[in-house]
Amino acid sequence: MSDSNKVALSVTCIVDQLFPEIGVATVELLRMAGYSVEFPEKQTCCGQPFSNSGFMPEAVKMAKQNIELFEPYDYVVLPNGSCTAMMRVEYLHYLEKEPQWHTRAEALSKKTYELSEFLVRVADWKPAASANAPSVTFHASCHTKRLLGMHETPRALLAAAGCKIIEMEDPDRCCGFGGVFCVRMADISNAMTRTKLDLALKTGADRMVTVDPGCMMQMQGLLKEKSTTFRIQHLANFLLEVSK
């Protein structure tokens, strides 16, 4: 681990194109934590949509692009648990048979962090406690929890911000997203999302927070319009809002 205070932001394609405000909040949080942020502008996608659909040569090509792109940096931070898992865990599998690339993938793996994980474990930063922070329930997304083995850091940041965390039943139950699954098997996907939303709404919390934009997008798509004040937010935007 380096004592550098520079990080490269891998904003991820979903944030880049659909939710740029998550990227903005991520940059602001990283700066509040004392880091200067660089954004390698050649970045596009980590390749996960393609490896998950079985298009391995295409995904491997993207893995190599990212390994090269982020090689000069000491840290790579992503506001996206699933893409973090792709870069940290999956690249190693996909490049198993190419030793030189595998070594480079290992180097990337070791310096890649999901945002909340970076803020807590590397930056040792936490938000100031707010007296009137909303109550939240936390969606422990599958890849963040099971592939990264990480579910404490987002909750630690929420608690530090003064939030009351109301755990839903099965907080790590899948939201139904699953990448291409959400359109390839849309009916099943939507049924899963409804169950997840029911569990979240049952808590009576003001917000649901997640570190996975994919899950956020999925659940927002079935949240009833206007009928509820309940909101689903990315942790970065939530923390920024609460700390202001």
Next chain:
Amino acid sequence: MTATFEKFHADARKVIADPRYQFAIEDATHTKNVKRTAAAAAYPPYEPLRDHLKAVRSSILSQLGVHLETFEKNAQNAGATVHWAENGEAACQIIADICERHGATRVVKGKSMASEEVHLNHYLEKEGISPVETDLGEWIIQQAGDPPAHIIAPAIHLTRYEIAKIFERVTGEDVDPENVEGMTAMARGILRDKFLSAEVGITGGNVAIAESGSIVLVMNEGNGRMTTSLPPVLIMLIGIEKVVPNWNDASAVLSLLARAATGQALSQYTTIVTGPAREDESEGPKEVHYVLLDNGRSKLIGTKYEEILRCIRCGTCLNVCPVYRKIGGSVYNTPVSGPIGSVFTPLIAGLNEYVALPHASTLCGECLKYCPVRIDFPRMFLDLRSDEVEQKVLPWRDRVIERFAARVMSTGWLYHLLFGIGRIFQVPFIKDRQFHLPKWINPAKERRLPAFGKRSFHQVWAKGEIKDDRS
């Protein structure tokens, strides 16, 4: 039987729209998960045993031929006849021949996933032999004409109200759905006569023990023991991967199997069959046949899919799978459903026929997390999907679209160009940052897809608009 995308989607839509089915499946899997969690917590060796059993099962598979030959020799020494069935058809033929040799038309059956896999009942019926399922759940679905909806609990998709209706139809009597014990007693009465008159009993098997030539049968109803002891001829059908070298290893399987499957320390009945009744024994079958079923298993050895053969058929991956918990077993259209079926069935019955199954997962990882022998299902879903692309099994439209998407997503200028165009053309369809499309044109059906941001993060960054307090 097939699971093409069209059929899979159509079947899934039906059960998703049925609130009664949804309740039954959610409730039953929830109960199983609660029980398994409690049983594992009450038994400290549970977690270390998972690693142990994974290692044991893996090492067995690397020596499978040796263990099977030892099993055959010791089974023959114990007086059993051993048959090798290369495929499902051969297994059915062997079993039908045994029945015919004894002039048997009345056959009782214990629950057996292997017999479901080879569609044994269907085959026997064609031969004029009427097999009667004697496991309560199996008997119910046999009356209903349904395939098993779960490895362990075949009638998991039916509520007591529907089961009462089935009983009414079969018996012609009024049945009170609240009186579950009454219904059980009714089935017991019907089945008792079948046991006493049966000429042949057929069961599956959970473990085959090479050192003694025994087959262990794990059951929660007395039907298994009656099927193995009352009829004069007993046939046991078992997959070749179920063999273990010795009783120590069998005990490791049994210690995890019941806990994982039903949350019990041990099932109500653990029946061990080692050949026919000895001369000085007054009870038990006079003739015992073990039918060892390959049906595509041996060709998996040494491939990236070998570990699927570690499976002990406990059903845990079904209970924890959020997809299974929405669609139940019937939609998979294969007796072994859920994550295990989504890998096992395409491998043995054909990827073309079951093209949809490897996609019936969000790769959430629950199955891997809880599988007692730690089978890496998500990895195998990915491998199967990759095989589908390579072998052109995935529909060509999907292949064209996704290859094009990959080109766009990996080529900077195309990526910015196409999303830029999308940003312009989306305007008439957008409200509150979401697309509002009619359901028939929306690939996400009733779920609203998000709009593209007014500008991409790339554009925001390039304008230098994110304020930097430190500069």
